[in-house]
Amino acid sequence: MISKQNNIIVSPKQPYFVMAASRYYKAVVMDYGISHFYCFQNDLSENSVIAVPDGSIDILFCCDEKEPYATICGTVLQPKIVRNVKNYFFGVRFLPGQSFKFKNIAMKDFVEHEVPLLDVINDNALFEKITSSRDFNYQIQTFMTGYLKFYTTSQASDKYVDLKKQMLQKINDTGGQIKVKELADEAGYSVRYINRVFSEEFGLSPKLFCKLMRFQHLLSNLNDFDKDIYDTNLAQLAIELGYYDQSHMIKDFYELTNTTPGKYVHSLKEKEYKKRLIVV
Template identity: 65%
Template sequence: MMGEIKENIISPKQPYFVMTTSHYYKAVIMNYGISHFYCFTKEDIIERQFIAVPDGCVDILFCCDDKAPYAHICGTVLRPTLTHNNENKYFFGVRFLPGSPFKFENITMSELVENEIPFLEVIKDNELFEKITSSRDFNYQIQVFLERYIKLYANLNEVNKYKDLKKYMLNSITQTAGKIKINELAEATGYSVRYINKTFSKEFGLSPKVFCKLMRFQYLLSILNELDKDMLESNLAQISMELGYYDQSHMIKDFHEFTNTTPKMYIKALKEAEYKKRIIII
C-alpha cells in the first residue's frame, strides 16, 4: 500500500505570457490548490504572440475591459496554442495547481483539456465577475477571489474520496519529474494499473502517461529558465539523462512539440525579452 512521500509541488510556467508584456505581476500562493495569481496588460508595442504551452493546469482568466469584459475557464493545452491575443487589454488570472481539487459543476476535467468555457456558464456568480473585471487593483482582485473560493475549497477537500490516492500519485510524479511508470504507481498503492489509469484520468483529465510527459516538459522549462545560453550545449546531454529522455534528440523533439521551438532558440528568446526583469513578485 501507499507509503509516505514528501510533498513536492511543481510551479507551472507559462513563459510566453510573461514575454508579451513589459510587466507581469505574480502572487505565489502554493496553497488551497492554487499555484499563483497573475496580472498583465497585453501591449501592442510588443510583437510577441500570446501563446499557451502545456502545463497540466486549469486557469481562470478575466479580461478586465470597460466595454467588453469576459472570463474563461481554460484547461491545459497539449500543444503550443495562440490564445487571448487582445492588445492593450488588462488580464487577471488564477492558475490552479495540477490536480487541484477545485471542480466545476457539470464539467469533467477531461472536457476542459484544450478547451475554454465562459466563466458565467459554469460559475454563476455575477457579483464576483463584476468585482474582478471592473477593477485594476491586483491585490483587491486576489482578496475578492479568495473570499469566495476558500469556502468552496474546504468543502471539496472533505468530499473527495480519492484525495489521498490523488495526492500520492501527484507527489510521486512531481518528485520523479514524470519518470515514474504506471505499474510502479500501481505496485506502490496496491491498486491495479487499470484502476490507477481510470482514477487518474477522472481527477486530472489526462492519462497518467500524458500527464507525466507534461510534467517532464515543465521541469525542463524550469531548468532552461535558469540556464545561460553559453552553458546549454554542454549541459543538454546531462539534462536529457536526468529527466529520463532516451537521449538529447528525444528531449529536443518533445520540447519542440510543446513550444514550436528548440531549447537553444527558447533561451535566446528569454534573453532578448529580459524575461526575469519582466516578472514582479508581490
C-alpha cells in the same frame, strides 16, 4: 544551472505570456490547489502569443471596462497560438492536476477548451468585483474569499482526494519521472484502476500528465540558465530529467513548443524574460 532530483516543485509556467507583456506580476501561493496569481497589461505590438502544455487550469479575467469576461482555460496538449488582446488581465493558475467537482462539467471537458466562468460557477458578484478592479492585491483577496468555501466543499466531497494527493505528490517529487506501474504499486491498486481514476479525475492519462510535468520541469531549468546553453549542458540535463538522451529531450521540447531548447533560451534573453517577470 542543472536541476537536482530532490525537493522538486513543478510550478506551471506559460513563458510566452510573460514575454508578450511589458510587466507580468506573479504572486506565489502553492497551497489550496493554487500555484499562483498573476496579472499583466497587454500593451505591446504582438498580436498573438503561444500557450504551451502545463497540465493546469487557469481562470482568466479580462478587466475591460466595456466588455469584461472570464474564462476557465484547460491545458493545451500542443503549442497553441492564441489572440493577444491589448487589455489588463487577472489570472489564477492552479497546480497541475488540481481538479474540482462541478455539477455540469467533467475535468476532461476543460482539456484544450475554454469555458465561460459564469457557465460553471454562478457568482456574478465575484465576477463583477474582480473585473471592475485593477488592484492586484484586492483581486487576490476577493477571489480567495469566494474560493476557499468552494475548495473546502470540493475536498470534503471527493472520495479520491487522498489517492489523488498521493499520486500527484509522487509525480511532483520525481519531476514526472515515474511509470504508471510504480504509481499503482505505491498506491496499492491495479494499473487499470489508476489509469481509470486518473483519466476521470484529471482529464488526462497518467502517462501524458507525467510527460507534461517533465516538460514543465525542463522549462524551469531552461529559465534559470544565465549563460549560453551548449550541447554539454543539454546532454547532462537530459539525463537528469529522465530522457533517453539529448535528442529525445529536444524532440519532446519541440513537440510541445515548436522550437528547440537553444532557441527558447535565446528568446528568453532577447525578450528580457527575467526583467518582465515580477514576483510580488
